[in-house]
Amino acid sequence: MASMMICTTTAGLLTGCDSKKEATTANSGTDTAATAPSDDMSVGILIPGSKTDKGWMESGYQGITDAQKEFGNKLKTQIIENINYADMDQAITTLASKNEMVIGVGGQTQASMFKVAKKFPQVKFVVIGGNQEPNMPANVAGYDVKQSEIFFVAGAAAAMLSKTGTISYVGGMEIPAIVNAGTEYANGAHYINPQIKVITNYTGDFEDVTKAHEATLAAIAQGADIHSYIVNLGTKGIEQAAKEKGTHIIGGYTDRCDDKNPLYLAYSTTGVGYQVEYAIEQLDKGTWQAGYKPFGLAMGPKSSGFRICNGTAEMNQKIEQIEKDLVDGKIKVAEG
Structure with missing residues (x-):
């Protein structure tokens, strides 16, 4: 043991x-x-x-x-x-x-x-x-x-922030909650841009830095310039890949905005x-x-929320409307 x-x-x-x-x-x-x-x-x-x-x-x-x-x-x-x-x-x-x-x-x-x-x-x-x-x-x-809910928002933000029209998602274990979040990330991106390409990879391990690094590099090789994820220590691998190739990340759980080091362009709060x-x-x-x-979002900002670090007024308004529509049930997402 x-x-x-x-x-x-x-x-x-x-x-x-x-x-x-x-x-x-x-x-x-x-x-x-x-x-x-x-x-x-x-x-x-x-x-x-x-x-x-x-x-x-x-x-x-x-x-x-x-x-x-x-x-x-x-x-x-x-x-x-x-x-x-x-x-x-x-x-x-x-x-x-x-x-x-x-x-x-x-x-x-x-x-x-x-x-x-x-x-x-x-x-x-x-x-x-x-x-x-x-x-x-x-x-x-x-x-x-309700990660699916906030990852729909993250996907929408990624679509607004992407300059290449290709974004990526890296998940750890391929279990329902993680898969559903990846699916809704793609759905949120297509809600903004139906033509956007979403590259999804599962490493099979939330903690493996090397696998997350390799998955992100593979997505970057296919044109991805914005990355989102559900991994734990694997986040370090995603950061390494993004730094190496000059791409950007949508983070989670805590405030990631740093004007001196704009690796993260946005972040979600998952309470x-x-x-x-x-x-x-x-x-x-x-x-x-x-x-x-x-x-989820219905329980307030300590439970769930989203911010684009230097979002334009138009971006911020769009994010707020999507969050409202999710709470009101106008946008339906998978459970979990």
Whole structure:
């Protein structure tokens, strides 16, 4: 079994962190579920990738940090990060045995979360990036970030920004949520320019920098000058390729606009951290509910939004109208 990093935090302070070979024996702090007072909260969080990936995982970790600031000593968290897919069941089992809520930061955790949740019916499970599934266990909530929605907007922006009439999308694992986002990215681009060419590649790995770099170079060789993506550490490979060839990127999760280094021309906000904090707030209020819950543009700018860094008034107006039409249901996109 590959090693994993397991940390326990209290009130935003790291109180224990250890690397263990066996997830079943890893415990970096007090058994919070067994010893915490009844008004305390114990939450386990699985971050499959790196919490410093400048993307999805880092946004999720920021949500944990914000929640710890909000709740102080009342909140105890146990975090496992950088986990191999083969070890995911065991990592979630470790968290479920020690906490009253387990949060999986990423749709790639969903299958394992469903499996483990059935063994711990008293624990609340939350999948950030979850899909609506008919076989969802009764103690699991799936929070849909609605990436398809915001990637439709990103595709529209890419079409407006492209000078070559060719754009690209790089996804990690070829799972429904990632495929749907790529499809809607293309649909958004064609909404603006029916003739635009969209090159789509899946690397099979959210973290592989080399594969993302190669996929982006291949798209650039076919004329792509604007790139969008759903990868984690793989983002570094996309950045490398764009820098080498003088092309540009539409980023995600955080503000990417930098006038001194205009590698990124636009960015979307996908509130992964917002949803982590939301789940913990619902646990605190006693209002947490299992089942599917959509977020996206309708939940406001902390949940989802888009900005072109130096967009013209016409571009900005068009983006705002597309966002409104998505919320109003005038533009239909895939779920997930």
